Amino acid sequence: MSTTTAEVREEHLSKEELEALAHPKRPLKERIGVVLSYVGMAAIVLYCIIPFYWMVVSSLRQPSEGRSTEFIPSPMSIENYQAVFSPLNNFGRSLINSLIVAGTTTILTLLFGIIGAYALARLRFRGKGLVLWLIMACSMFPLVVLLPPLLKMFSSTEPFTWFPYWINTYQSVIIPGLSFGLPLAVWNLTAFFKQLPVELEQAAMVDGCTPGVAFRKVILPLAAPGIFTTAIIVFIMAWNEFLLALTFLQDASRQTATVAISKFTGTSGFDTPYGTIMAAGVLVTVPLLLAVLIFQRRIVAGLTAGGVK
Amino acid sequence: MATATAEPRSVPATGDGHKHKKNALSDGQGRLAWILLAPTLIIIAVVAGIPVIMSIRESLFQTNTGVDPNTGLVAGGETFVGLQNFTSIFAGENPVQGNFGTMDRFWNAFLNTTFITIVCVILETLLGVAMALIMAKAFRGRGIVRAGILVPWAIPTIVSALMWKLIFDSSGVANRILGREILWLADTGASFWAIVIADTWKTAAFIGLLTLAGLQTIPAEVYEAAKVDGATTWQQFVRITLPMVKPTLVVAVLFRTLDTLRMFDLPYGMIGAGKYRVETLSVFVYQETTQSRYGPAAAYAIILFLYVLLVAFVFVRVLGADVIGDSGVPKKKKKKGDQEQAGPPGTALEMAGGAH
Numbered sequence: 001m002s003t004t005t006a007e008v009r010e011e012h013l014s015k016e017e018l019e020a021l022a023h024p025k026r027p028l029k030e031r032i033g034v035v036l037s038y039v040g041m042a043a044i045v046l047y048c049i050i051p052f053y054w055m056v057v058s059s060l061r062q063p064s065e066g067r068s069t070e071f072i073p074s075p076m077s078i079e080n081y082q083a084v085f086s087p088l089n090n091f092g093r094s095l096i097n098s099l100i101v102a103g104t105t106t107i108l109t110l111l112f113g114i115i116g117a118y119a120l121a122r123l124r125f126r127g128k129g130l131v132l133w134l135i136m137a138c139s140m141f142p143l144v145v146l147l148p149p150l151l152k153m154f155s156s157t158e159p160f161t162w163f164p165y166w167i168n169t170y171q172s173v174i175i176p177g178l179s180f181g182l183p184l185a186v187w188n189l190t191a192f193f194k195q196l197p198v199e200l201e202q203a204a205m206v207d208g209c210t211p212g213v214a215f216r217k218v219i220l221p222l223a224a225p226g227i228f229t230t231a232i233i234v235f236i237m238a239w240n241e242f243l244l245a246l247t248f249l250q251d252a253s254r255q256t257a258t259v260a261i262s263k264f265t266g267t268s269g270f271d272t273p274y275g276t277i278m279a280a281g282v283l284v285t286v287p288l289l290l291a292v293l294i295f296q297r298r299i300v301a302g303l304t305a306g307g308v309k
Numbered sequence: 310m311a312t313a314t315a316e317p318r319s320v321p322a323t324g325d326g327h328k329h330k331k332n333a334l335s336d337g338q339g340r341l342a343w344i345l346l347a348p349t350l351i352i353i354a355v356v357a358g359i360p361v362i363m364s365i366r367e368s369l370f371q372t373n374t375g376v377d378p379n380t381g382l383v384a385g386g387e388t389f390v391g392l393q394n395f396t397s398i399f400a401g402e403n404p405v406q407g408n409f410g411t412m413d414r415f416w417n418a419f420l421n422t423t424f425i426t427i428v429c430v431i432l433e434t435l436l437g438v439a440m441a442l443i444m445a446k447a448f449r450g451r452g453i454v455r456a457g458i459l460v461p462w463a464i465p466t467i468v469s470a471l472m473w474k475l476i477f478d479s480s481g482v483a484n485r486i487l488g489r490e491i492l493w494l495a496d497t498g499a500s501f502w503a504i505v506i507a508d509t510w511k512t513a514a515f516i517g518l519l520t521l522a523g524l525q526t527i528p529a530e531v532y533e534a535a536k537v538d539g540a541t542t543w544q545q546f547v548r549i550t551l552p553m554v555k556p557t558l559v560v561a562v563l564f565r566t567l568d569t570l571r572m573f574d575l576p577y578g579m580i581g582a583g584k585y586r587v588e589t590l591s592v593f594v595y596q597e598t599t600q601s602r603y604g605p606a607a608a609y610a611i612i613l614f615l616y617v618l619l620v621a622f623v624f625v626r627v628l629g630a631d632v633i634g635d636s637g638v639p640k641k642k643k644k645k646g647d648q649e650q651a652g653p654p655g656t657a658l659e660m661a662g663g664a665h
Contacts, residue, residue, distance in 0.1 A: 033446065040443035041450055045457035048514050052460055054482060055472045067478055069485045116349035125339035131346060138357050140564075140621055142571035144591045145614050146356075147598045148607040149363035158386045179356040186349060211341075240465035242574045243591075247599065258467045262578055274475045281468040288463040296456050300518065 052285075059278035066274035080279035090252045091280055094260035098284075101170055101245070101256055102238035105177045109234050110227065113185030118215060120186065121193035122201075139183035143243055146176050151247055172248040173256070177241060181234050188233065192226030193219070229298050236288055257284050361614070367607035368394050387604070394608035407585040408501060415609060417585055418593040422613075425504060425589065426569040432509045434562055437516025442550075444517065445524045458514040466511065470578025473507040477579070496584040504575055504587050512568075516561050523557030524550070556631055563624040570617050590616075 058066070059080050061073040084091050120128065154166035166172040196219060204214035220227075245256040255263070261280045264273055292299060370387040371394065398415040407417040408424075444454055461469070477483050477493035484491055493503040527550065535545050573591035580587045582596050590613045597606035624630040 037443055037446040038450070040440075041447055041454050044440050044443060044454055044514065044517070047510070048457040048460050051469075051472060051476065051510060052464065054476055055468075058475055067475070067480055069480070069482045112348040112352060115345045119342040119345035123338045123342040123345075125342040128342075131350070134350070134353065138353050140567050140617060141357065141361070142591060142610065142613050142617055144571060144573065144594045145364050145607075145610040146360045147595060148367050148603045148610060149360050151598055152367070152603055153363070176356055176360075178352055182349060182352055182356075236463060240467075242465070242467045242578075243595070247595070258465050261471065262467050274478075277471050278475065281464075281471060285464050285468055288465075289460060292459045292463045293456050296452070296459055299459065300455055 055278050055281055055285075058274060059282050061275055063273065063275045066271070080275040081283070083273070083276045084280045084283060089260065089264055089276070089280075090255065091257070091260055091283075093253055094255050094257045095284075097170070097249075097254060098239055098257040101173050101177070101241075102235050104170065104174050105181050105238040106231055106235045108174070108178060109181040109185045110231055113182055113189055113230070114220075114227065117186045117189030118193055118219070120190045122198065135183045135186055139180060139187070143176075143180065146179065147243075147247055150176060154248060166248070168249055168251040168254045170254075173241070173244045176244050176248075177238055181238060184237065185230050185234050188230045189223075189226060192223055192230070195226075196222055225298060229295070229301070232291055232295060232299060236291075239284075239288065364607045364610060367603050368611050369604070371604040372601055390604065394604045395612070397605070398609075398612075405585045407588075408498060414585070414588075414593065418588045418590045418609075419612075419616075421501075421587060422570055422572070422589045422591075425501070425508070425572065425587075426566055428505050429508045429512075429569050430562060430566050432505065433513040433516050433565060434558070436509065436513035437561075438520050438554075438558070440514060440517030441520035441524055441554075442546075444521050455518070458518055461511045462515050464511070466574035467578045469507060469511055470575045473503065473510075473575075474579045477503045494580055496580060496586045498586065500580050500584065500587045503579060504572075507575055507579060508569065508572065512565060516558075516565060519561040520554055520558055523554040527553045559624065559628045559630045563621065563628075563630045566620060566624070567617055570620065571613065 057071065057073055058068075060076050060078070061068055061070075061080070062075065062077045063079050063083060065073070083089075119125075120131065150172075153160040153163050154169075154172050156163045156165050200218050200222070201209075201211065201214040204218045205211065209217065240258065241256075242258045242262070245259045246262070249255050249259060252260075252263075257280075261277060261284065264277050264280065369389060369391060371390045372387050398413060401413045403414045404411050405414045405417050407421065409417065409420050412420075440458075444451060447454065464472075474494060475481060479490065479492055479494070481493075483493065491497075491499050493499045531549055531553075532545060535549055540548065571591050572589050573595065576584070576587045576589055576592050577595070582588075582592055590609060594606050594610045594613065597603075597609065
């Protein structure tokens with residue numbers, strides 16, 4: 001069969017014509033467009049990567065070459081990375097602190113956010129618009145408004161002498177941190193729950209499930225990717241948080257990584273130890289970058305909630 | 310909080326006014342909804358609502374300093390001063406030399422915050438839209454670009470501040486490339502631009518990502534029809550792309566604006582606290598707080614809060630930013646539309662939490 005059709009085609013078209021058909025010539029304008037779009041994309045990637053590249057390069061110099069402007073470090077050295085973990089900097093401890101703070105914030109946020117978001121996505125009730133505005137407003141307001149009363153309260157100065165001394169405790173960062181973590185999670189999860197057809201629960205309820213069981217057995221497993229994405233996003237936010245940690249965690253043994261890095265001092269004391277700071281910056285960022293790169297599709301989908309396919 | 314009450318008209322009518330198909334799952338479950346939402350609402354009230362009220366109270370007091378004339382001991386506690394913390398911003402008691410001449414430290418910080426926000430948001434929007442247009446044209450390699458764009462987003466702001474601090478060092482790579490000796494970090498006019506560049510780097514690409522999501526909802530048929538009618542590329546961009554991407558873009562710009570208005574990490578990490586050329590309101594409030602001047606700090610924070618609310622209000626009212634993206638009732642027939650509506654705000658919210 002195939003041979004006959006090929007023969008038939010050859011009768012009408014010469015070989016050259018066939019080839020031309022197989023590779024249609026794009027108009028010049030379109031080809032320039034393609035080239036330009038690649039150039040543009042390369043420019044975007046370079047724009048995003050180059051400053052980060054500088055951070056990596058600077059971390060790989062010798063500690064004495066902190067301010068060198070060579071584009072490739074020579075000789076390369078990992079001394080900065082060893083210096084990061086010198087007992088002076090307390091960096092290892094601060095990583096653990098960050099993990100505790102960000103982890104707890106994420107778990108609490110999801111715990112309360114999931115049920116709240118489910119109600120917002122599924123149930124009809126009076127005052128829903130008000131609740132949505134409230135949550136939105138909460139995510140908008142400047143965190144710095146919390147500082148004066150909370151610092152006063154947590155350090156149990158007058159008139160808050162009844163309040164336990166909370167400076168240098170994890171909860172002093174975790175609890176105010178919920179004020180931006182929770183709205184974020186509720187908003188994101190509401191979008192995810194809405195994407196699941198309501199017929200799923202209806203079918204489960206026809207089969208005899210209570211709404212609670214339908215939620216647990218049908219919706220939760222299906223929403224797992226969305227919950228996971230929300231968890232990553234909230235975790236990154238909490239991990240990157242700086243202002244609260246800077247204000248409330250003053251003791252070196254309780255500092256989170258972001259605060260610890262900002263307070264690095266060199267052995268000499270006067271010269272900023274840029275190499276060490278950059279090495280610590282890379283160490284703090286790389287786990288996030290790996291998570292982001294592995295789950296990039298999912299995160300972008302989460303960030304734009306269905307816009308990017 | 311205040312926004313919720315300040316804008317009752319924009320709160321969409323809830324269920325009762327509309328006619329819906331009966332749905333055993335979601336009708337008449339008002340009480341269940343409130344039970345499920347209770348933990349979230351209680352937490353928000355405790356961690357945000359109460360501190361805001363406390364802040365308002367705080368702003369009417371001043372911490373006592375010096376020696377109590379009656380007892381001869383160091384004075385403690387606080388005194389009610391009424392609106393003095395607010396009115397003192399007009400008294401000019403604390404003049405500093407900044408980018409805009411000599412003025413009270415509060416107004417200097419206020420102008421810094423405003424101008425940094427305006428310049429950053431304009432630059433980020435222009436760059437972001439350009440990036441989105443490039444990405445929308447792309448056939449292959451979108452994954453790489455997307456990964457690249459997430460790099461600045463994932464870096465902690467304070468780390469990026471220190472990174473730019475090294476780049477802008479007086480003997481750093483920025484000066485080497487420019488072949489100049491600009492003192493970026495020495496609290497000069499250049500410091501302002503250093504902040505702008507660092508902030509734009511971190512967030513422009515992300516506006517691009519959001520705008521791309523908006524671009525992809527525009528059906529190709531619209532452009533084909535325009536081409537048939539002989540529209541030029543520029544006309545297509547102005548008459549089709551911009552109007553159709555506007556809802557997404559306005560929300561993204563709104564949240565970037567609010568986020569930049571409360572900028573703290575970058576000026577603090579890059580230039581330092583108490584540097585008047587780049588001191589934002591957040592940095593100023595932080596400094597006042599840590600120096601135990603709680604009353605004025607709270608007053609300035611509240612002014613910042615009201616400023617943020619005002620800007621949000623203007624965006625919602627004048628530019629029609631659809632922040633909520635939800636009519637209050639799940640639309641059953643238009644699931645797709647619903648998702649898209651819910652998209653941009655969710656996104657913008659990420660950015661909102663991005664760089665305190």
